[in-house]
Amino acid sequence: METVVDIQDVSWKRQGKSILSNINWKVERREHWAILGLNGSGKTTLLNMINGYIWPTTGNISVLGQTFGRTDLRELRKSIGWVSSSLGERIKGSSLVEEIVLSGKFSSIGLYDSYTEMDRNRALEMMEKLGCSKLVGRTYQTCSQGEKQKVLIARGLMGSPKLLILDEPTNGLDFLSREDLLLTVDRLARQENAPTIIFVTHHVEEILPVFSKTLLLREGSVYAQGYTEEIFTKENLSQFFSTSVEVEWKRNRAWMSLR
Numbered sequence: 548m549e550t551v552v553d554i555q556d557v558s559w560k561r562q563g564k565s566i567l568s569n570i571n572w573k574v575e576r577r578e579h580w581a582i583l584g585l586n587g588s589g590k591t592t593l594l595n596m597i598n599g600y601i602w603p604t605t606g607n608i609s610v611l612g613q614t615f616g617r618t619d620l621r622e623l624r625k626s627i628g629w630v631s632s633s634l635g636e637r638i639k640g641s642s643l644v645e646e647i648v649l650s651g652k653f654s655s656i657g658l659y660d661s662y663t664e665m666d667r668n669r670a671l672e673m674m675e676k677l678g679c680s681k682l683v684g685r686t687y688q689t690c691s692q693g694e695k696q697k698v699l700i701a702r703g704l705m706g707s708p709k710l711l712i713l714d715e716p717t718n719g720l721d722f723l724s725r726e727d728l729l730l731t732v733d734r735l736a737r738q739e740n741a742p743t744i745i746f747v748t749h750h751v752e753e754i755l756p757v758f759s760k761t762l763l764l765r766e767g768s769v770y771a772q773g774y775t776e777e778i779f780t781k782e783n784l785s786q787f788f789s790t791s792v793e794v795e796w797k798r799n800r801a802w803m804s805l806r
């Protein structure tokens with residue numbers, strides 16, 4: 548099996564404080580993972596590290612077989628699609644959605660490079676895949692929150708990444724748009740040639756069965772990791788959140804409520 552992310556004994560310290568402590572985590576190809584953690588648990592820090600924006604204080608990390616310190620990070624980043632709210636905030640509202648998707652090929656925010664007919668067709672194909680091709684010709688600012696997320700995911704796929712990171716993609720979505728986006732991600736993840744996906748969330752019930760593995764992060768440490776269905780017990784989650792919770796499984800998803 549091909550290892551996509553290999554993190555060994557990684558810690559990251561800032562101002563004498565451990566933000567990440569002794570993280571060990573391996574993601575194999577086509578093994579889709581969810582990362583669940585409360586605000587401030589270290590999720591974004593971990594993603595910044597996987598993308599090579601920050602380096603471990605101690606420990607080793609390699610992504611897609613490239614060991615940090617011995618690799619061209621800009622090249623590596625082209626193999627990683629990263630969809631986050633900070634990406635969304637950097638997009639100009641007046642940009643056409645198809646141009647936003649196309650810009651994913653160059654990992655740029657605006658579209659400055661020239662592109663071919665083939666690139667344009669691929670952009671349309673990615674929009675088709677995400678179920679948002681009807682938006683062609685529209686500007687970003689006229690799209691709903693859910694439509695914007697789909698455009699950004701299509702952009703993330705444009706460069707045929709081996710790893711796709713979806714960082715809280717359901718933020719700001721209403722109940723129906725959230726379910727629609729989750730189903731779209733589920734469909735994408737099940738495709739034959741799908742990239743390995745890391746799905747970051749605060750919410751247990753957003754973790755669909757296709758995310759067969761979950762990493763629980765708490766206060767910068769791995770609280771638990773492994774098969775989602777084994778991890779999401781009421782005992783585990785009550786300890787994890789330091790609050791008594793009930794867990795109910797419906798449609799292969801765990802739903803959590805206060806006890």
Ligand SMILES: Nc1ncnc2c1ncn2[C@@H]1O[C@H](COP(=O)(O)OP(=O)(O)OP(=O)(O)O)[C@@H](O)[C@H]1O
Binds near residue numbers: 562590591593
């Ligand atoms: N450069 C930095 N210097 C000091 N502290 C930092 C730095 N970056 C992050 N932190 C701290 O590390 C902790 C983890 O932050 P991080 O943003 O990774 O959490 P998160 O799980 O992504 O949170 P959220 O769910 O709210 O996005 C926080 O307490 C944050 O204040």
